[in-house]
Amino acid sequence: DVKVTQSSRYLVKRTGEKVFLECVQDMDHENMFWYRQDPGLGLRLIYFSYDVKMKEKGDIPEGYSVSREKKERFSLILESASTNQTSMYLCASSPGGARPYYGYTFGSGTRLTVV
Amino acid sequence: TQLLEQSPQFLSIQEGENLTVYCNSSSVFSSLQWYRQEPGEGPVLLVTVVTGGEVKKLKRLTFQFGDARKDSSLHITAAQPGDTGLYLCAGGGAGGTSYGKLTFGQGTILTVHP
Numbered sequence: 722d723v724k725v726t727q728s729s730r731y732l733v734k735r736t737g738e739k740v741f742l743e744c745v746q747d748m749d750h751e752n753m754f755w756y757r758q759d760p761g762l763g764l765r766l767i768y769f770s771y772d773v774k775m776k777e778k779g780d781i782p783e784g785y786s787v788s789r790e791k792k793e794r795f796s797l798i799l800e801s802a803s804t805n806q807t808s809m810y811l812c813a814s815s816p817g818g819a820r821p822y823y824g825y826t827f828g829s830g831t832r833l834t835v836v
Numbered sequence: 837t838q839l840l841e842q843s844p845q846f847l848s849i850q851e852g853e854n855l856t857v858y859c860n861s862s863s864v865f866s867s868l869q870w871y872r873q874e875p876g877e878g879p880v881l882l883v884t885v886v887t888g889g890e891v892k893k894l895k896r897l898t899f900q901f902g903d904a905r906k907d908s909s910l911h912i913t914a915a916q917p918g919d920t921g922l923y924l925c926a927g928g929g930a931g932g933t934s935y936g937k938l939t940f941g942q943g944t945i946l947t948v949h950p
Binding site for chain 2: 730761764769771811813815817826827830
């Protein structure tokens with residue numbers, strides 16, 4: 722069963738901490754994405770990557786960075802966590818190319834609370 | 837930035853009723869997808885539509901892509917409690933450098949009461 726695995730389901734961190742959220746996919750997908758999901762705001766794109774070591778900013782990249790050293794792994798880094806980064810974080814992957822999309826496969830999400 | 841407006845935000849109905857969820861934009865999308873998300877899980881893809889006017893059926897769910905590829909609808913016939921969840925529409929932009937990025941609507945929370 723193909724999947725996207727996020728390393729933690731729940732995390733509680735203190736303000737100012739550096740936080741790492743890990744995501745691994747086993748489908749050999751080129752594209753990987755990080756979204757945050759907040760009530761009433763839907764899913765907002767933070768960063769995405771279309772190849773190893775390649776990354777592009779999404780709609781809300783401030784306060785975040787990413788790393789993609791291997792094709793299967795895409796990490797989201799909160800450089801200095803703040804309370805307004807408390808949210809559900811969703812990782813997704815999809816096949817590459819510009820053809821009509823085959824859809825995202827999402828992980829189960831990481832619910833991060835910053836106190 | 838392309839925007840997708842989804843309506844209604846909340847829908848609470850009785851088992852057996854029909855319902856329609858709408859997804860509208862002023863932008864043209866090359867494809868439109870619908871996802872369903874259950875509490876504590878990530879969204880799961882239900883369908884992708886790519887041609888203006890396209891209609892797809894998935895058991896009791898009917899999906900339509902507008903002729904101008906700016907809007908879409910999801911219709912559920914004879915809703916069941918198992919249909920309860922968050923429904924998300926997502927639009928894919930033009931090809932080229934979009935790298936498969938999707939723009940998501942805010943979602944519709946559907947509750948079907950037995």
